[in-house]
Amino acid sequence: MVNVVGLGYIGLPTILMLGAHGVEVTGTDYNSELVDTLNHGRLSFKEEGLEALYQEAREHGVSFTTEYVEADVYIISVPTPYEEITKKVDASYVVSAVRSVLPVCAKGAVIVIESTISPGTIDTYIRPVIREYGLVIGEDVHLAHAPERIIPGNMIHELLNNDRTIGADDLIIGEKIKNIYSSFCQGTITVTSIRAAEMTKVVENTFRDINIAYANELARICHEQNLDVYEIIRIANQHPRVNILSPGPGVGGHCIPIDPWFLVGDFPSLTHVIKAAREVNDSMPEYVLSRVSEVMNECGIEDISRVGFYGLTYKADVDDVRDSPTLQMLSSLKRHLCGNRVKVYDPMVEKDIVPNQYHDLDIFLNAVDLVVILVDHREIKENMNKLEGKIIFDTRHICSMEGVYHL
């Protein structure tokens, strides 16, 4: 029996995928409200195809509980933020999940950490907890690391098709875990050491962060030079060995803005590029605000309440607002005492989470003169005609009309 611990953005699709493919699995989360929601037929976030997968998994008997249950394999999928000052991984949620399963796990159980962790986390934080508990690693319990790679917005497809990495202390355990993931994963699954798997995951997200930072820095250079950064990137990418990503209003979500810090925290004297990239990306919301005020001056808009931010989520077509550039911009404006006056709209966010939030595109557009596009949701791409007559500052490069301001 498999027990997935942590039923958030990664744990939930994973348990549903396992269940729908006939693996005997239960899900545990200490959040009783979330468990109730899931047991009562409702999902906790939106993702294409998740609803159908949920129905299938439920038909296979998948259930959710706040209890830690006896199992042969635990898949731990809980948050791993970083510590604000040291920038090192905050492993407290993972440690606490491991502590919770140790009293109930079957002899010889495998504890698989799926959460992203910095290289060395299992050695530093997890092994001592197990030893303290009086269990012998490699006999009473085994350890593995199976970092996820799925992208919100395309989770189901990527769960099924992406290659994966599994780190384990020995090959037999690695193969055992590989078999479980193979129940649904059609990609190649590479088995390696725990340290290598830990490092690989962080390296992947850091690569993306650095590439985006490069695009963001180019956007700023091109603006100074009166050049179109998108044209430059498009032409440069025609080179067979160049693949620059897109500039944007900042890097949000719970992965890319966090994982590179793990490396900076652990290797401060060896991470100049990684740290600089983080800082460039973190400075983008502030840069976009400075550009908004440039556009306001140029267009004679004096009243910030005539400005509308389109998009609150951290990227297109997801409902996740964690670390979103828009929220960062709003809190910066609030510090400058004008935050509550900007109008905000996002079709993916049903709840009111910020002041002056609209829930109807037409009403929102009617209430503003300048629309700042911060997220390239499908909705706005399909309703470009509604932007006619508006001043537009497009940070996602989706508007091709004349007169639009770009990054």
Ligand code: SAJ
């Ligand atoms: N962004 C840009 N320009 C780009 C691409 C992205 O500004 O060209 C911004 C997005 O708007 C967003 C942020 O970066 O604010 C991050 O979005 P993302 O789509 O790059 O990544 P995530 O955080 O949704 O998912 C990443 C993925 N990692 C990689 O692509 C290397 C995913 O595969 C991981 O599973 C996930 O992190 C994770 O959980 O670690």
